[in-house]
Amino acid sequence: MSAARTSIIGWEHSPFGKLEHPDTMSLMGSVVPGAIAHAGLTTEDVDGIFVGVYNNGFTTQDFQAGLISMAVPALAEVPAARLENACATGSAALYAALDYIESGRGKVALVVGAEKMSGVTSSRAGEILLSGCYGPEESAVESGFAGVFAGIARAYADRYGDPSRTLAQIAAKNHRNGVTNPYAQIRKDLGFEFCNTVSEKNPMVATPLRRTDCSLISDGAVAVVVASADVARSAPRRVAFRARTQANDFMALSKRDPLEFAGARRAWSEATAQAGISTMDLDFLETHDCFTIAELLQYEALGLAPNGQGHRVLEEGLVAPDGALPVNRSGGLKAKGHPIGATGVSMHAMAAMQLTGAAGDMQLPHADLAGVFNMGGSAVANYASILEAW
Numbered sequence: 605m606s607a608a609r610t611s612i613i614g615w616e617h618s619p620f621g622k623l624e625h626p627d628t629m630s631l632m633g634s635v636v637p638g639a640i641a642h643a644g645l646t647t648e649d650v651d652g653i654f655v656g657v658y659n660n661g662f663t664t665q666d667f668q669a670g671l672i673s674m675a676v677p678a679l680a681e682v683p684a685a686r687l688e689n690a691c692a693t694g695s696a697a698l699y700a701a702l703d704y705i706e707s708g709r710g711k712v713a714l715v716v717g718a719e720k721m722s723g724v725t726s727s728r729a730g731e732i733l734l735s736g737c738y739g740p741e742e743s744a745v746e747s748g749f750a751g752v753f754a755g756i757a758r759a760y761a762d763r764y765g766d767p768s769r770t771l772a773q774i775a776a777k778n779h780r781n782g783v784t785n786p787y788a789q790i791r792k793d794l795g796f797e798f799c800n801t802v803s804e805k806n807p808m809v810a811t812p813l814r815r816t817d818c819s820l821i822s823d824g825a826v827a828v829v830v831a832s833a834d835v836a837r838s839a840p841r842r843v844a845f846r847a848r849t850q851a852n853d854f855m856a857l858s859k860r861d862p863l864e865f866a867g868a869r870r871a872w873s874e875a876t877a878q879a880g881i882s883t884m885d886l887d888f889l890e891t892h893d894c895f896t897i898a899e900l901l902q903y904e905a906l907g908l909a910p911n912g913q914g915h916r917v918l919e920e921g922l923v924a925p926d927g928a929l930p931v932n933r934s935g936g937l938k939a940k941g942h943p944i945g946a947t948g949v950s951m952h953a954m955a956a957m958q959l960t961g962a963a964g965d966m967q968l969p970h971a972d973l974a975g976v977f978n979m980g981g982s983a984v985a986n987y988a989s990i991l992e993a994w
Contacts, residue, residue, distance in 0.1 A: 609833060609844035609845050609846065609994075610702050610705045610706055610830055610831065610832055610833065610836075610844070610845060611830065611831060611833065611836040611839070611842040611843055611844045611845070611994070612828050612829070612830055612842070612843045612952065612953075612956045612991075613643045613644075613829050613830070613831050613835070613836050613839035613840070613841060613842050613843075614639050614640065614641070614642035614643025614644070614645070614828065614829040614839070614840070614841075615639050615642060615826065615827065615828040615829070615953040615956060615957075616635040616636070616637075616638030616639040616642060616826070616827050617635065617787050617826045617950060617953050617954075618631065618634055618635055618787070618824050618825045618826065618946075619786070619787050619788075619789075619824065620787055620788065620789045620820075620822045620823070620824035620940055620941030620942075620943060620946075620950075621789040621820075621822060621823065621824070621941060622722045622822075622823060623720075623722070623823040623824065625720065625823060625825075626720075626723075627663055627665065627720050627723075628657055628659070628663065628665075628668060628671060628718045628719065628720050628825070628945075629665075629671040629674055629675045630675070631718040631719075631720060631823065631824065631825035632655070632671065632672060632675045632676075632716050632718045632825055632827070633675030633676055634825060635716065635718075635825045635826060635827040636672070636675065636676050636679070636714065636716055636827050637676060638827070639714065639716075639827035639828060639829050640714065640827075640829060642829070642840075643712075643829035643831070643839060643840070644839055644840045645712065645829065647676065647678040647679050647682075648678075649712050650679060650682050650712050650713070650714050650829075651682070651683075651704075651709075651710030651711055651712050651713060652682065652683050652684070652685075652701065652704050652709070652710045652712075652713045652714070653669065653672055653679060653682050653683065653684035653685070653713070653714045653715075653716070654684075654685060654687060654697040654698070654700050654701040654704070654713060654714070654715045654716075655668050655669045655671075655672060655684060655685070655686045655687070655697060655715075655716055655717075655718075655945075656686070656687050656688070656693040656694040656695075656696060656697030656698075656715070656716070656717035656718070656945040656946070656948065656949060657686060657688070657693065657717070657718055657719060657944075657945040658688055658690065658691075658693045658719060658736075658944035658945045659688075659719075659945075660688075660732050660735050661724070661728070661731075661732040661735075662719065662720055662721055662723060662724060662729070662732060663720060663723060667686075668686045668718075669684040669685050669686035670684070672684050672716070679714075682714075685700070687700055688945075689980045689985045690736040690944070690980030690981045690984065690985060691736065691892065691894055691942070691944055691947060691948075691978070691979060691980045691981065692892075692947075692948055692978045692979055692980030692985045692986070692987050693717065693944055693945045693947075693948065693980070694715075694717035694826070694945055694946055694947050694948025694949035694950065694951075694952075694978070695850075695948030695949075695951075695952070695978040695987035695989075696948070696980075696985070696987075697715050697716075697717060697945075697948070697949065698715045698717075698828070698830070698948060698949060698952060699848065699850060699987065701713035701714075701715045701830050702830060702845065702848065705830060705831065705832050706832075711831060711832045711834070711835050712829065712830075712831045712832075712835060713829070713830050713831075714827060714828075714829055715827065715828050715829075715830060715949055716825065716826070716827040716949070717825065717826050717827075717943075717945045717946040717947070717948060717949035717950070718824070718825035718826075718943065718945050718946050719822070719823065719824065719825075719943035719944045719945040719946055720823050720943075721821045721822055721823055721943060721944070722821060722822070722823050726821060729821050730747070730748030730749070730750075731748065733748055733749045733944075734748045734749055734752075736749065736980070736981050737749065737752050737855075737981060737982065738855045738856040738857070740856075741856050741857070741858055742856070742857065746810065747809055747810035749894075750809045750810045750813055750818050750895065751810040752857075752982060753810075753813065753894070753895040753897050753898065753982065754809070754810035754811060754812065754813045755857075755862075756857075756862045756863065756897055756901070756982065757771070757812050757813060757895075757897040758811070758812065759862055759863055760863055760897065760900070760901075761812065763863060763912065764911075764912035765912075766812070767812075767897065767900060767914075767915070768800070768812050769800060769915075770900055770914065770915040770918060771812075771813070771817050771896035771897060771900065772796055772799040772800035772814075772816070772817075772896075773796060773799075773800075773915075773918045774893065774896040774899050774900060774918065774938075775794070775799040775816040775817055775896050775938055776793075776794060776795055776796040776798075776799045776800075777918070777923070777924065777931075777932070778893060778899075778932050778935050778936040778938040778939050779792065779793055779794045779799070779816075779935065779938065779939045780793045780794075781925060781932060781933050781934065781935045781936070781939065781966075782934070782935025782936075782938070782939025782940060783935075783939075784964070784965035784966045785934050785935045785939065785940060785966055786964065786965075787824075787940060787950075788934070788935045788939050788940045788941065789820050789822055789939070789940060789941035790820070790935075790939050790941075791939070794816060798816070799814070799816040799817075802814055813895060813896075813897070816896075816938075817895055817896040817897070818895055819893065819894045819895065819937040819938055819941070819942035820937075820938075820941045820942060821942075822941030822942055822943040823943055824941060824943035824946045824950070825943070825946050826946045826949040826950045826953050827949070828949055828952065828953055828956070841956075841960045841962075841993070842993065842994055843955070843956040843959050843960060843991050843992070843993050843994075844991065844992055844993070844994050845989060845990070845991060846878075846879045846973075846990040846991065846992050847875045847876070847878035847879035847988075847989070847990040848875060848878075848987070848988065848989045848990070849871050849874040849875045849878065849987075849988050850871060850985065850986065850987050850988075851867045851868075851870040851871035851874065851986045851988075852867055852984060852985055852986065853866055853867030853983060853984055853986070854984070855981065855984050857982060862982065863901060863911070864905070864911075865901045865902065865904070865905035865983040866905075866983075867979075867983050867984065867985075867986040868901075868902060868905040868906070868977065868979060868983045868986045868988075869905040869906070870986070871977075871986035871987065871988040872905065872906045872907070872977060872986075872988045873907075874988070875975075875988035875989065875990055876988075876990065878990075879990040881973070881990065882907075883906055883907045883908060883929070883975070884928065884929060885973060886929060886973050886974060886975045886990075887929075887930075887958075887968065887970050887971045887972055887973050887974065888929065888930040888931070888933055888955075888958060888968055888971060888974055888975075889906075889923075889929060889930070889931045889932075889974070889975040889976075889977070890931075890932060890933075890934060890936070890951045890954055890955050890974070890975070890976045890977070891906070891931055891932060891936070891975075891976075891977045892937065892947075892951075892977055892978050892979045893932060893936040893937050893938050894937055894942060894979075896938065898979075898983075899931070899932070899936070899938075900914045900915075901914070901983075902977060903917050903923070903931075905983075906975075906977065908922065908923070908929070917931075925968070930968060933954075933958070933963075933966055933968060934951075934954040934966060947978065948978040948987065951976050951978055952976055952989065952991070954966075955974040955975075955976050955989075955991050956991065956993075958971040958974060959971055959972070959974055959991060959992065959993040960993050972992060972993070973990070973991075973992050974990070974991045974992070975988070975989070975990055975991075976988070976989040976991065977989075
C-alpha cells in the first residue's frame with residue numbers, strides 16, 4: 605500500500621522559543637535549504653511551494669508566500685502559495701502540497717510553516733490568537749483563547765467532574781517528554797505537583813486553566829519535502845501517508861456540543877478506516893495539546909476512552925512513553941511550543957523522525973505506524989494523518 609503513496613522525504617526543524625530571527629522570512633530561510641538537502645535534492649527539483657503562516661497581526665509584512673523568493677533566491681521562480689487555517693495552518697499547507705503531487709501537477713513540493721510571535725506584547729498576541737474564534741460570540745471572553753478553552757474545561761467539570769488533576773497529569777507528562785526534544789522551547793521536567801498547584805510561577809490564567817495548562821507563545825519554522833512515490837523510491841528516506849483526512853465543524857461553540865469534538869472524532873474515524881486500522885494499532889500519536897483540556901478531549905474523541913473517562917488513559921499509563929500508545933513523545937505543543945504556522949508541519953516532521961529512527965533521545969523502541977492529529981480553533985478544522993515508513 606505504501607509504495608503508491610506520496611511521501612515525506614526530507615525535513616529541517618528550527619528550535620522553538622523566543623528566537624533572534626527578526627521575522628518569518630528569516631525563519632523560513634533558516635530551514636528551507638536544509639530540508640531540500642536532507643531530501644537529497646536541489647532547489648531545481650522543487651516544482652511547487654506551500655507556505656503556512658497565520659500572522660494576522662504578528663507582523664505588518666504579509667504576502668508570506670512571496671517572501672520565499674527573498675529568503676531563498678534560488679526558489680524565486682517556483683510557484684508558491686500561502687495557506688491559513690488557524691492552528692492547523694501547517695497541516696493545511698502540507699495537505700495542499702500532497703493534493704498537488706497526487707493530482708500529477710508536480711513530483712516534488714516544499715512545505716514550510718513558520719510564525720514569529722514574540723515580536724508583539726503578550727496581550728497583543730492574545731488578541732491576535734483570539735481572532736481564531738467566532739468573533740461575534742466569543743471575542744469578548746477574558747484571557748484570550750485560554751478563556752475559550754477554560755470555558756470548555758468548566759463545561760467538562762459540570763458534566764463529568766473537575767478535570768484539574770488530569771490536566772496537570774497531561775502537562776507533567778508532556779513536559780517530562782520535552783526534556784529529550786532538542787527543538788523544544790521548555791526542556792524541563794516540571795513535575796506533577798508543580799503543574800497541579802497554583803503558585804506565583806504557575807498562576808491561574810483562566811479558571812481552571814493554569815499557566816502549565818496553556819501552550820507557549822513561540823517563534824519557529826519547519827520545512828518538509830514531499831514527493832511522488834516514484835521520486836520517493838530513490839530518496840534517502842521516505843515516510844508515506846497511509847491515510848489522511850480533514851473534517852470541519854461549526855466555528856461557533858454555540859452551534860455544537862463543545863465537549864464532543866465531533867469534527868475531530870469524524871476526521872479520526874475516517875482516517876483510521878481509510879488506513880484499515882484501529883487507534884490501538886498505532887505505535888505512537890502526536891496530538892494537538894494547545895491546552896491540556898484539548899488533549900483530554902482528544903483522548904475521548906479519538907477513541908482511547910469513553911466520554912468523561914479520559915483520565916483513565918493517564919492513570920493506566922496507556923499514553924506514557926512506555927505505554928501501549930505513547931502520546932506526544934515530543935513534548936507536544938505544551939513543552940515544544942506552538943508557533944501557529946509551524947505547528948502542523950512540526951507534528952508531521954516529529955512523526956517522520958520517529959518512523960525513520962532519527963528521533964535521537966526521543967526515539968521510541970518500536971515506531972512503525974504513527975498518528976498525527978492537528979486542529980484549528982476549538983476543533984473547527986481537523987486534520988488526521990496515519991504515517992508509515994517504507
